[in-house]
Amino acid sequence: MRKKVIIIGASGHGKVVADIIQKSGDILLGFLDDNKSLPDQLSGIPILGTVNDYKKYSQAKFIIAIGNAEIRERISKEVKTDSWYTAIHPNAVISKLDTRIDQGTVVMANAVINPGAVIGKHCIINTGAIVEHDNTIEDYVHVSVGAKLAGNVHVGRKTWVGIGATVKNNVSVCEDCMIGAGAVVINNIVEKGTYIGIPARIV
Numbered sequence: 130m131r132k133k134v135i136i137i138g139a140s141g142h143g144k145v146v147a148d149i150i151q152k153s154g155d156i157l158l159g160f161l162d163d164n165k166s167l168p169d170q171l172s173g174i175p176i177l178g179t180v181n182d183y184k185k186y187s188q189a190k191f192i193i194a195i196g197n198a199e200i201r202e203r204i205s206k207e208v209k210t211d212s213w214y215t216a217i218h219p220n221a222v223i224s225k226l227d228t229r230i231d232q233g234t235v236v237m238a239n240a241v242i243n244p245g246a247v248i249g250k251h252c253i254i255n256t257g258a259i260v261e262h263d264n265t266i267e268d269y270v271h272v273s274v275g276a277k278l279a280g281n282v283h284v285g286r287k288t289w290v291g292i293g294a295t296v297k298n299n300v301s302v303c304e305d306c307m308i309g310a311g312a313v314v315i316n317n318i319v320e321k322g323t324y325i326g327i328p329a330r331i332v
């Protein structure tokens with residue numbers, strides 16, 4: 130049966146999530162967003178109200194389309210529902226061998242998720258990202274556009290892997306890190322912080 134879906138977060142990222150929902154054949158009802166200066170629609174899709182208005186839509190499933198992991202986590206706790214939508218673009222390549230993708234996560238076009246990869250709640254696996262075999266991606270992680278995680282990589286909660294970044298096989302990145310655009314991570318990261326460059330170093 131076609132699901133009715135509401136996106137929390139009316140932004141550019143929200144539009145990409147909207148496109149996935151429409152391509153998946155589910156019914157997109159609209160956006161919720163606390164920014165009251167927004168118009169009443171985005172790309173022709175209605176903005177239905179603020180986040181708290183989720184209570185009016187008991188039949189709907191929800192997905193949070195907000196890049197900031199702290200805000201994504203906060204909203205996932207404030208919105209009291211078990212009805213989270215997992216958005217998978219029809220052109221994402223996802224192995225059926227021992228993969229798991231938890232609720233509220235979005236997987237965008239041309240992303241690849243290979244066997245044994247386990248992806249937590251409310252993650253973003255962005256356009257063209259590669260999550261290789263046996264990765265463990267914890268809740269609220271964002272793997273940005275074109276980032277590459279080799280085999281057996283572990284990424285801790287709320288870490289953001291920037292656009293085009295690369296993480297070598299068997300490397301672990303702890304929680305709450307920012308891996309800068311184009312960085313190459315070749316050693317385990319055990320200290321929270323921002324890492325840039327090749328090889329990636331803390332700033």
Ligand SMILES: CC(C)(COP(=O)(O)OP(=O)(O)OC[C@H]1O[C@@H](n2cnc3c(N)ncnc32)[C@H](O)[C@@H]1OP(=O)(O)O)[C@@H](O)C(=O)NCCC(=O)NCCS
Nearest residue numbers: 255273274290291292307308309310311312323324325326
């Ligand atoms: C790493 C990052 C978070 C730093 O942002 P910031 O704190 O605003 O840092 P600034 O832009 O002020 O740059 C500080 C210094 O770091 C350098 N720097 C910033 N990002 C860098 C990167 N990714 N690689 C190499 N150097 C970088 C800047 O050139 C600057 O150097 P300088 O002091 O010699 O002039 C940001 O640049 C970044 O890479 N973000 C990734 C965004 C992304 O992936 N978006 C995709 C969404 S799908």
